[in-house]
Amino acid sequence: MGNLTVLPIPDLPMVQPGDDLVAIINEAMAKADLSFQEDDILVLAQKIISKSEGRFARLSDMEPSAQAHAIAEETGKEPDFVEMVLSQSNDVVRTGPNVLIVEAFTGIVMANAGIDRSNIDRGEGDDNALLLPLDSDVSARALRDQFVEQSGKTIAVVIADSVGRAWRYGTSAMAIGCAGLEPLDDQRGDVDMFGHTLEVTEIALADQVAAAANLVMGEATEAIPAAIVRGLSYPRTDRPSSVLIRKKEEDLFR
Amino acid sequence: MGNLTVLPIPDLPMVQPGDDLVAIINEAMAKADLSFQEDDILVLAQKIISKSEGRFARLSDMEPSAQAHAIAEETGKEPDFVEMVLSQSNDVVRTGPNVLIVEAFTGIVMANAGIDRSNIDRGEGDDNALLLPLDSDVSARALRDQFVEQSGKTIAVVIADSVGRAWRYGTSAMAIGCAGLEPLDDQRGDVDMFGHTLEVTEIALADQVAAAANLVMGEATEAIPAAIVRGLSYPRTDRPSSVLIRKKEEDLFR
Numbered sequence: 001m002g003n004l005t006v007l008p009i010p011d012l013p014m015v016q017p018g019d020d021l022v023a024i025i026n027e028a029m030a031k032a033d034l035s036f037q038e039d040d041i042l043v044l045a046q047k048i049i050s051k052s053e054g055r056f057a058r059l060s061d062m063e064p065s066a067q068a069h070a071i072a073e074e075t076g077k078e079p080d081f082v083e084m085v086l087s088q089s090n091d092v093v094r095t096g097p098n099v100l101i102v103e104a105f106t107g108i109v110m111a112n113a114g115i116d117r118s119n120i121d122r123g124e125g126d127d128n129a130l131l132l133p134l135d136s137d138v139s140a141r142a143l144r145d146q147f148v149e150q151s152g153k154t155i156a157v158v159i160a161d162s163v164g165r166a167w168r169y170g171t172s173a174m175a176i177g178c179a180g181l182e183p184l185d186d187q188r189g190d191v192d193m194f195g196h197t198l199e200v201t202e203i204a205l206a207d208q209v210a211a212a213a214n215l216v217m218g219e220a221t222e223a224i225p226a227a228i229v230r231g232l233s234y235p236r237t238d239r240p241s242s243v244l245i246r247k248k249e250e251d252l253f254r
Numbered sequence: 255m256g257n258l259t260v261l262p263i264p265d266l267p268m269v270q271p272g273d274d275l276v277a278i279i280n281e282a283m284a285k286a287d288l289s290f291q292e293d294d295i296l297v298l299a300q301k302i303i304s305k306s307e308g309r310f311a312r313l314s315d316m317e318p319s320a321q322a323h324a325i326a327e328e329t330g331k332e333p334d335f336v337e338m339v340l341s342q343s344n345d346v347v348r349t350g351p352n353v354l355i356v357e358a359f360t361g362i363v364m365a366n367a368g369i370d371r372s373n374i375d376r377g378e379g380d381d382n383a384l385l386l387p388l389d390s391d392v393s394a395r396a397l398r399d400q401f402v403e404q405s406g407k408t409i410a411v412v413i414a415d416s417v418g419r420a421w422r423y424g425t426s427a428m429a430i431g432c433a434g435l436e437p438l439d440d441q442r443g444d445v446d447m448f449g450h451t452l453e454v455t456e457i458a459l460a461d462q463v464a465a466a467a468n469l470v471m472g473e474a475t476e477a478i479p480a481a482i483v484r485g486l487s488y489p490r491t492d493r494p495s496s497v498l499i500r501k502k503e504e505d506l507f508r
Contacts, residue, residue, distance in 0.1 A: 003260065004260040006260075008257070169456060169498055171455065171457055183424075208468055211462040215466055246423050251421060252355065253507045
């Protein structure tokens, strides 16, 4: 394994609904004198995918149910916001003071169904919120296909989101979408340095790629929503990032 | 933020109890024509810290308690191994078929108290296992102090371990020890691109550094237990990685 490099793609404009992300990223890369190399992994923040797909919703459009009011009471969150979270969820997993953890419609367990109110134009009356992309694996694949066709290089795409975790403070990025790289690298059956068979070694490759890229992406004013991870050798497969989601019946923490 | 590079340190010898890790790493770096630059982060696999500190234990020395036998029955694991896990744990968090999740003596929630039987010399009768370092934050600090003194460069050290997670398949690396970089970067109070105050943005910086390094480290025969993360700008602090451990009373998944 050689060196791995994470290259931020600077100076992307604010993404608007309907924007052509491929064109925007190509332009920013050209300005920064960047071009794709074979096996590059393009990591994109969930936020720009959601924005380009117009996944905005208005808090004032919500009509909070009795359940939403009860959860609002318990969590201290606004009933409109709770209703929006519930509308984007399959299931409530845990609630607590200022905490609402759900299984989002995507199947991923996360706080607030991934709904975001940072780094978006909240509009008049502070009303807008940003939802997750409808299917980030589909979005990743469509973007990858276009980049591969235009660049002539076989690259992979990962869509990253920052999330909280059980047991540990702080957010870390994970992959909510991917295309062109194996999200879950199964090394079971390989042998270790002493010839013993490795027992439990499925590596969450796409999540670690997202975390590495997130180191250059940042959260605040200088946020960079796109980066290239270069130099990683990885299995090229067509499996979606959803294979990373632990089945509910195999999850001891649901 | 500029580019970030992850440089594997190749050709480290198998580490033995009592080995001088600083000397071993300096030698491998010199051979690879690597030298520290200001603000480099040296990421080391838990395994080589444990080995150099002689943290081996023998399964045949265990005397399984009634609790160990009951858990062995439930999990399908060997009673000797379960007893060893319990001896290294504060608390059992969950058990299931082939699953034993505990709060290790370090306070970290993880499977099998981090006890490892891959990539170690299991000795006669397949008897050896490798325990976590006694205090990885202390180990990280001692190593950092020596590297800083010898190199004249202010670097940071992270000790990484690969662990399973709630809700998702696959292992990802986290920091079980660190020195010289802020493990939990608190950006609360900063403003986003629209001037809104960021609400929940504590970033698990040390964990993401560990995950990035883990991409070049691998698990199997070609395992590389040390890497340098270069080009990250981070707050230099003296806080230990243990600040990443969510307090039990604030954890909804215990």
